[in-house]
Amino acid sequence: MENEKLPRREREKLRQRQEMLSAALDLFSLKGYHNVSMNEVAEKAEFAIGTLYKFFQNKEDLYKALLLQLCDRFEEALTQAISEPDDEIEKLRNYVRVRLERFRANIKIVRLFLAERRGASFNIKAGLDEEIRKRHHIFLHKIASIFETGIGTRKFKRIADPFSLAVALDSTIDAFLLLWLDLPEHHSYPEDPDAILNIFFQGLIDS
């Protein structure tokens, strides 16, 4: 996408970088930051350890780069999801749907993210988690503004302040997904966005 017009050398480099990030993702999400060595990452990516260090200053740097890239993709997909429809209810449905889809497609990513978003990772000394939480925060405000608009147009009742609603919805989605992740045999995958949304819509929607 962003590397269309780059010289061959540069494109090649980006591809290598991506392979390293991909190997890192596999390993980190499987075993956790501290249980993965740089040698392992290099080996999985099929590069020499020295080459890995050419691309990323140190282990922390690799981890940050990985998380921020995932963050970018996630945000992009979700932002698009809430941009497309006009109707607020549809926006929310779309949002939940894309969350569920993304989750299923990138289960490896999820655990990694949650560790950071919940501020429970302790992996990184200097505030990567803070950056990620800030970006999450910004995104929550986007969701909040959907509620806001919906309330303005009398589509929704003001059962709580919009930001709170965004927080509640967002965390509830997470919780359902984690439930399924932990005990896939006991909880069916929440295919239908409305299964979650209804909890809120019952009181929310002004009928």
Added chain:
Amino acid sequence: MENEKLPRREREKLRQRQEMLSAALDLFSLKGYHNVSMNEVAEKAEFAIGTLYKFFQNKEDLYKALLLQLCDRFEEALTQAISEPDDEIEKLRNYVRVRLERFRANIKIVRLFLAERRGASFNIKAGLDEEIRKRHHIFLHKIASIFETGIGTRKFKRIADPFSLAVALDSTIDAFLLLWLDLPEHHSYPEDPDAILNIFFQGLIDS
């Protein structure tokens, strides 16, 4: 509480053990499991490293003991909270209130717990996180049964299945607390249980 009648030696031992666990809690919750050395814990607890190892077989053992103790206390407080009132709505209010109280009193604990409950810790080889999640799960069912009863007595509408409601409420409480934990200056501490409960009650309560 449980050590009232023990011989002096035993009481002393328990006190020491508790001091070690306390030091471990401080450090683990501040820096994360992998960024805390056993020497640090021993130093903070003001014991020699060998003494620490007399009480806990190894680092993992210390961590497990710490988490399970916290888990016990948490469960006890919450179970009591939902046992006292008769009314379902009051039970839920009590539950949320105790969650908020406990949280404020034990912020150090929270980060530690979330890491485990979200399955994002990777700290422990053999499924401590699994045990903690299982216990959380059991507790969710207790909350679910409050909703169930409430639905049975027509106090609540069946806007979703009770377990889902429990999950949604539980995760929403977490989310609000974390928000306040991350950005205490931007979000006032959610003193009032109803601020959270209303989101669900609006649709839930059969008026």
Added chain:
Amino acid sequence: MENEKLPRREREKLRQRQEMLSAALDLFSLKGYHNVSMNEVAEKAEFAIGTLYKFFQNKEDLYKALLLQLCDRFEEALTQAISEPDDEIEKLRNYVRVRLERFRANIKIVRLFLAERRGASFNIKAGLDEEIRKRHHIFLHKIASIFETGIGTRKFKRIADPFSLAVALDSTIDAFLLLWLDLPEHHSYPEDPDAILNIFFQGLIDS
């Protein structure tokens, strides 16, 4: 034996000391000096670790005391064995017989001894092995003097110098016993002293 007339207190002490040595023997011969901790010894002997240190200054001291005691007993038995008969051939037979008996009765001791006698133990910094080897040496001279006398009385031919004969006989006994110790199922226990002695007697005896 040596504690017959001692006051009760002293006798008790000797008994305790003996129990400690006995526990130490069991453990050292089973697992080797470095793989046995002082706590283990104390526990096996059913004393507190502090008490063990009252009797023996340190681990090395305990080991030395143990080995020297075993050495004493061994020497005593063997010295008696070669004192009793008049005839040189009988002396040697007696010697071999007692070696075999003692061995069978105290297999635990054997490995311990060999480690020291072969100078292959490295367990003790300051020359315990040297002392043991010296005592072994002295004993070898006693055996040598049997050969010497036998040669003097024309009972034996001087097929080699007497000390060499003693060395050869002694080491050969060891070797057979070890063989049986290592592979008891493949090598029958050398019950008959003559089975070993004959190797030497064939050339030795002046017929």
Added chain:
Amino acid sequence: MENEKLPRREREKLRQRQEMLSAALDLFSLKGYHNVSMNEVAEKAEFAIGTLYKFFQNKEDLYKALLLQLCDRFEEALTQAISEPDDEIEKLRNYVRVRLERFRANIKIVRLFLAERRGASFNIKAGLDEEIRKRHHIFLHKIASIFETGIGTRKFKRIADPFSLAVALDSTIDAFLLLWLDLPEHHSYPEDPDAILNIFFQGLIDS
């Protein structure tokens, strides 16, 4: 010998490995397995501790590699010694001679070996000593077959079963060498193989 045609990198690696083994031999044979730390070995070999661990998985692995290499060399030399001459008496002379030579050249090795061969080492958990004793055993059978053949051709009398003779000869050589090792000033080095062999030959040889 075996690394003639290897690429430079590989040859270099083998040389380094050999240096480590050599340092380990010096230290182990001087102080014993348990009294030598990996750091010491690394320092003596003039490598970093990490490099040592690149070559040997752990301390036990290093020890095993060392002993088995020594074992190989020893066996090779001795096997050759008994292969060359046709005559059985010459074979035995050659065998004793090479034992004496090897011993003198590699005194450091001897103590190490004896510890293992005598089953008195306790250094290694999983039966390295057993392997070494097995190999020793196999070698004893080779010596036994020399006696066997000699008996078949009436060169020797059947004064004992051939394996017993092998055991006796072998252990007697050890004993003489150890004597000289312990007290070099009192016992002249047994230069002449016949000094030992005569003890057995007197009765053995059919004249």
Added chain:
DNA sequence: GATGAATGAGGTTTCATTCAT
């Protein structure tokens, strides 16, 4: 530019020994 061998600080854990009770 890529490589991967070498480094060594720092982690976990053990255990001989002491000393207050």
Added chain:
DNA sequence: AATGAATGAAACCTCATTCAT
């Protein structure tokens, strides 16, 4: 006199990072 809890030096081993090739 006996106890055993407490100590901490020192062992083994890992892995992030560097740098000569």
